[in-house]
Amino acid sequence: MRAVYPCAVPQIHRVSEITTAIRRSLESTFHDVIVEGEVSNFRPASSGHWYFSLKDESSLLSCVMFRGSRRGVVHDLQDGDSIRAYGDISVYPPRGSYQLVLRSFEYAGAGQILAMLEERKRAFDAAGLFANSRPLPYLPRTVAVVTSPTGAAIRDIVRVLSRRRSPVTLRIVPVPVQGSESHEKISAAIRYAGRHQLGDVILVTRGGGSIEDLLPFSEKSVIEAIAASPVPVISAVGHEIDWALADFAADLRAPTPSAAAEVVAPSYDDIRSRLRTALEGGIQSFLSRIRSVRYRVDRFSVQEIRYRFRNFTAPWYQRLDDARAACEEGVRRIVSDRRTRLELMRERIDGASPYRALSRGYTIVRAHSTGEIIPRRAGAAGIARVDVQFDDGILELRRAEQEEQ
Secondary structure, eight states: OOOOOSSSOOOOOOHHHHHHHHHHHHHHHSOSEEEEEEEEEEEEOTTSOEEEEEEOSSOEEEEEEOGGGGTTOOSOOOTTOEEEEEEEEEEETTTTEEEEEEEEEEEOTHHHHHHHHHHHHHHHHHTTTTOOOOOOOSSOSEEEEEEOTTSHHHHHHHHHHHHTTOOOEEEEEEOOOSSTTHHHHHHHHHHHHHHTTOOSEEEEEEOOOOTTTTGGGGSHHHHHHHHTOSSOEEEEESSTTOOOTHHHHSSEEOSSHHHHHHHHSOOHHHHHHHHHHHHHHHHHHHHHHHHHHHHHHHHOOHHHHHHHHHHHHHHHHHHHHHHHHHHHHHHHHHHHHHHHHHHHHHHHHHHHOGGGGGGGTOOEEEETTTOOBOOSSGGGTTOSEEEEEETTEEEEEEOHHHHHO
16 A cells, blocks of 8 residues: 655654654753652662652653662652652653653652651661650559640540549640640650659650641650650650651550550559459469468378488488598508508618628628728728628627737
8 A cells, every 4th residue: 555645755754763853852841840749659670770650630750760869868769759859851762751850859748757757766766765665653643744735635535534433643734736836845844744753654645637737746855855754754646647756765655645544544443353363363372372381291291201301311421421432542542652652762771771782792890899890901900809790690700810829
């Protein structure tokens, strides 16, 4: 089939030419634009780039934020975040689609407040302001309530305490719970209640409201006052889905003011039930101990006592026998060692004695009159009589010349 043109043959464009022309037109027209919308279909890539869409009531705009533009961004986006995006409209040629290339963004409305609260939460946690976890007294006599005296929170608390017939005394420390300067008065009231011991527990509370209304309970002065409180603190700010940084600094977070009242003030029926349970448990424990003692006493006959005494003393007798045997063995070793040493010493002394040489044929010559040993022949000159000692006796000798005379 041949195409029929209404005029002369027109210029034929390639797809890339049309795409390039559209890209130039869009980039020159929509440069440095600011687009506000809700984040949808957020898809972070492994490369570090972010792909998502911005939408409003009737339209959707594809967006990309490259990794290099994310410097200084401390946390990821989430679906539902409301942001104000800064960037340029561009065309992605491979798909022929236009998109917003972000250079930066900021949170708009609630999203911006949530981001600010997340930043504060990390900072306060790092500073150790979220470390309180003290146990609450089961039956506090007084509770100091830091709240508005005309708000719905105090009415809910009074209604719960009345219904539960609780004997707790409330001491209300009145403060404004909304407004730019309210956080200073809230923190001052918490410090005052703690310094003057107005209650066994401090309850910081207000009714529900928007995220902006709850901001005073996330200010640093309030968090520091709760963290430094000398008595336990309960935070009950807003309703179930609401939260404030005071919840993390307090010793306990209650989802609503009514729930906080139930925590600090057990009902009359609950107290009575616990007392009954404790009494019954004490009686049963006492009876059990009596049965146990009776069983043990019944088992202690004379034979049983003798048997237990033998079992108790037998190991000590065995230890005594072992110690006696060890002592005797030690004494025998010492005596044997000393006997051996004496025998060696005797042999050494005998070996050194000159009389041992007599058994080998040697003799000892002494002057008969003095008994002095004559070791040399010259020493015998002038001596008429000498005694010669053999191994088996002594022989007396006289000089022959003297005998002839």
